[in-house]
Amino acid sequence: MSTLVIKDLHVKIEDKEILKGVDLTINTGEIHAIMGPNGTGKSTLASAIMGHPKYEVTQGSITLDGEDVLEMEVDERARAGLFLGMQYPSEISGVTNADFMRSAMNARREEGDEISLMKFIRELDKKMEVLDMEQEMAQRYLNEGFSGGEKKRNEILQLMMIQPKIAILDEIDSGLDIDALKVVSEGINQMRSENFGCLIITHYQRLLNYITPDHVHVMMQGRVVKSGGEELSHKLESEGYDWIKVELGIEDETVGQA
Ligand SMILES: Nc1ncnc2c1ncn2[C@@H]1O[C@H](COP(=O)(O)OP(=O)(O)OP(=O)(O)O)[C@@H](O)[C@H]1O
Ligand SMILES: [Mg+2]
Numbered sequence: 001m002s003t004l005v006i007k008d009l010h011v012k013i014e015d016k017e018i019l020k021g022v023d024l025t026i027n028t029g030e031i032h033a034i035m036g037p038n039g040t041g042k043s044t045l046a047s048a049i050m051g052h053p054k055y056e057v058t059q060g061s062i063t064l065d066g067e068d069v070l071e072m073e074v075d076e077r078a079r080a081g082l083f084l085g086m087q088y089p090s091e092i093s094g095v096t097n098a099d100f101m102r103s104a105m106n107a108r109r110e111e112g113d114e115i116s117l118m119k120f121i122r123e124l125d126k127k128m129e130v131l132d133m134e135q136e137m138a139q140r141y142l143n144e145g146f147s148g149g150e151k152k153r154n155e156i157l158q159l160m161m162i163q164p165k166i167a168i169l170d171e172i173d174s175g176l177d178i179d180a181l182k183v184v185s186e187g188i189n190q191m192r193s194e195n196f197g198c199l200i201i202t203h204y205q206r207l208l209n210y211i212t213p214d215h216v217h218v219m220m221q222g223r224v225v226k227s228g229g230e231e232l233s234h235k236l237e238s239e240g241y242d243w244i245k246v247e248l249g250i251e252d253e254t255v256g257q258a
Helices: 042-050 074-080 097-107 117-130 135-139 148-162 178-191 205-210 230-239 242-248
Strands: 003-013 016-027 031-035 056-064 082-085 092-096 166-170 197-201 215-220 223-228
Touching: 003 042, 016 042, 016 056, 016 197, 016 223, 031 230, 042 056, 042 074, 042 082, 042 166, 042 197, 074 082, 074 097, 082 148, 092 097, 097 117, 097 135, 097 148, 117 135, 117 148, 117 178, 148 166, 148 178, 178 197, 178 205, 205 230, 215 230, 215 242, 223 230, 223 242
Parallel strands: 031 197, 031 215, 082 166, 166 197
Antiparallel strands: 003 016, 003 056, 215 223
8 A cells, every 4th residue: 555645745836835735635545626715725735745846845844655756856756656637637749649748658667578569459458448548649749739639638538557656637528529528537437446546626626526525625825724524525516615615714715815
């Protein structure tokens, strides 16, 4: 089993404190969902975990199986088994989608134990079929000209190929049509195992109808302010966030000004 532990995490961007003490523990075998109004720090948390250079950790810790993640470079974090599916995936010209995935897979393997081209192609074909993706997508430059939905589907393809220990998926459902939503959910559900943990950032219960989370958290003011089980997401869907603000005496849920 692997465990990602985030303790009292404070993160600053250009002198503005965005995260103000996030506590969260994700074990493999578990699916967590983070919900919360716009501008409350959800994507910032994802970026900080993956080591985006713009985000400065000023306090607290992130560890993966006891190893200090904050001491790791971005590529080391990926090699350690962390994966980020971004809200807005970037386009990388000159690198094909297939090459990118093969390099990422091999980076997680010992030297001399690289995946053979045959085996890679077999795996890729299988997974692209699950995700109902056209073969040619693998040979195109990474995300270049991909539609919004294709980018999201492709993030799940990468996830299924790279097989990280812990994945953070930021709004993987945004911009997906109904069929794509089902396909992407099916991919994530196939990943469910004792060796895989996931943090899904989403605004909508809709996705969680297909992927049942074990834990649901609400983020406000740069903190996790409430946690519960699956039922919490249903309550948010029907009642919104106001009751939490009343319960906790929060007036402005955003991270506020510097
Ligand atoms: N690079 C940056 N420079 C300045 N401010 C930033 C930067 N990144 C994030 N912020 C600010 O931090 C706050 C939290 O942003 P974040 O993207 O984490 O919110 P979010 O919870 O993911 O919102 P959404 O649900 O709209 O995606 C926002 O006010 C945002 O403007
Ligand atoms: Mg966001």
